[in-house]
Amino acid sequence: MPYNQITVTGTIAPGPDPKGPNPATIRQTIYDALNTNGFSFSWISKAHQPYHGILDTGAGSTIDLYIYAWRIINGGRKKLVSEKRIEISSTARDEGFNRPTTATEKTLLLGLYDSPHGTPIFAAWDAPSNANRGKQKSCQVSVEALQASIQDGIHQSKDTHDNTIYTFTPDYLGDYIDLVQSGNTLNIASTNPVAVPLSKKVKDTTLPHKKKRTIKSVESILAQISNLSQTEKEIVVKHRIGQGLFKELLLNKYGCKCALCTITTEKMLIGSHIKEWSASSDEEKLDVNNGLLLCAHHDALFDKHLISFDNVGKLIVSPTLTEQEKAELQLDAISDISVSSEMLPYLEIHRSKLRR
Numbered sequence: 396m397p398y399n400q401i402t403v404t405g406t407i408a409p410g411p412d413p414k415g416p417n418p419a420t421i422r423q424t425i426y427d428a429l430n431t432n433g434f435s436f437s438w439i440s441k442a443h444q445p446y447h448g449i450l451d452t453g454a455g456s457t458i459d460l461y462i463y464a465w466r467i468i469n470g471g472r473k474k475l476v477s478e479k480r481i482e483i484s485s486t487a488r489d490e491g492f493n494r495p496t497t498a499t500e501k502t503l504l505l506g507l508y509d510s511p512h513g514t515p516i517f518a519a520w521d522a523p524s525n526a527n528r529g530k531q532k533s534c535q536v537s538v539e540a541l542q543a544s545i546q547d548g549i550h551q552s553k554d555t556h557d558n559t560i561y562t563f564t565p566d567y568l569g570d571y572i573d574l575v576q577s578g579n580t581l582n583i584a585s586t587n588p589v590a591v592p593l594s595k596k597v598k599d600t601t602l603p604h605k606k607k608r609t610i611k612s613v614e615s616i617l618a619q620i621s622n623l624s625q626t627e628k629e630i631v632v633k634h635r636i637g638q639g640l641f642k643e644l645l646l647n648k649y650g651c652k653c654a655l656c657t658i659t660t661e662k663m664l665i666g667s668h669i670k671e672w673s674a675s676s677d678e679e680k681l682d683v684n685n686g687l688l689l690c691a692h693h694d695a696l697f698d699k700h701l702i703s704f705d706n707v708g709k710l711i712v713s714p715t716l717t718e719q720e721k722a723e724l725q726l727d728a729i730s731d732i733s734v735s736s737e738m739l740p741y742l743e744i745h746r747s748k749l750r751r
């Protein structure tokens with residue numbers, strides 16, 4: 396019987412074996428997740444497991460972070476259709492498992508599931524309680540626990556050794572670090588059984604890093620991009636920056652609202668480049684002055700050069716649109732935008748392309 400997998404729509408059904416992300420992708424996912432969750436993270440060593448890095452918490456302190464991370468694959472001997480696992484490699488060194496967990500020293504034990512629904516999913520086991528259990532062992536997680544994180548953001552369950560496992564999407568890695576920091580043992584809920592379920596607490600109330608959306612390492616991202624080949628660069632930049640980081644930067648600058656209307660549904664908002672993405676340099680692709688946060692409707696109008704803005708932010712409409720079209724497109728309802736001097740060169744280029 397084939398193993399259950401998460402499907403492209405986020406449901407669970409029997410599916411092909413996941414190949415799993417390779418080690419470089421796992422490290423990059425961790426790096427990106429930390430640097431887009433309000434931390435500034437840099438690697439010290441990626442040569443062997445545990446990986447080692449320094450995390451600047453943004454609150455005046457740093458954490459010396461050891462990270463074990465493997466791909467999540469199908470379960471082992473028990474062959475339960477919903478069982479997934481990581482296999483801890485025999486070449487992994489013990490230095491991370493065996494050291495104490497303190498306020499400034501943490502060890503993470505992570506798995507990454509390459510979910511077909513679009514966002515990879517982390518599972519995290521308590522590293523200290525997995526120490527000294529021999530080499531070449533595995534840690535289990537159910538596909539249902541992985542799936543629950545799609546809804547919950549971060550979800551709590553138990554592994555076969557009754558240790559708490561957290562499953563979460565990459566934008567909750569910062570929240571998970573907060574849990575490791577505050578709880579040390581990762582069994583926060585069991586010490587306070589009447590507490591609000593952790594997933595709800597994390598999702599609704601605390602969200603310290605997800606909400607802040609600070610990105611501190613634009614320079615390090617640019618440095619990485621410059622080392623890639625042109626083809627790799629196109630893919631990475633388009634995927635990560637064109638759609639993800641640039642939007643995060645704009646959300647951080649403008650808050651979660653379309654610049655031209657009242658829409659605040661984050662999933663409807665797009666980081667829209669003023670100077671066309673394909674014509675922008677790497678720096679310009681990440682420059683918040685080269686962007687507007689727009690809803691899908693207004694992004695389409697702006698991207699197709701049917702509307703633009705003058706130097707004081709007043710709307711300019713393409714003369715190709717008829718009065719009827721202008722009414723249908725509700726152009727009267729568009730607000731003025733606030734324009735900074737840094738935006739002017741980009742707006743000038745955009746205006747020069749207005750459809751005439």
Ligand SMILES: [Zn+2]
Nearest residue numbers: 653656690693
């Ligand atoms: Zn809008």
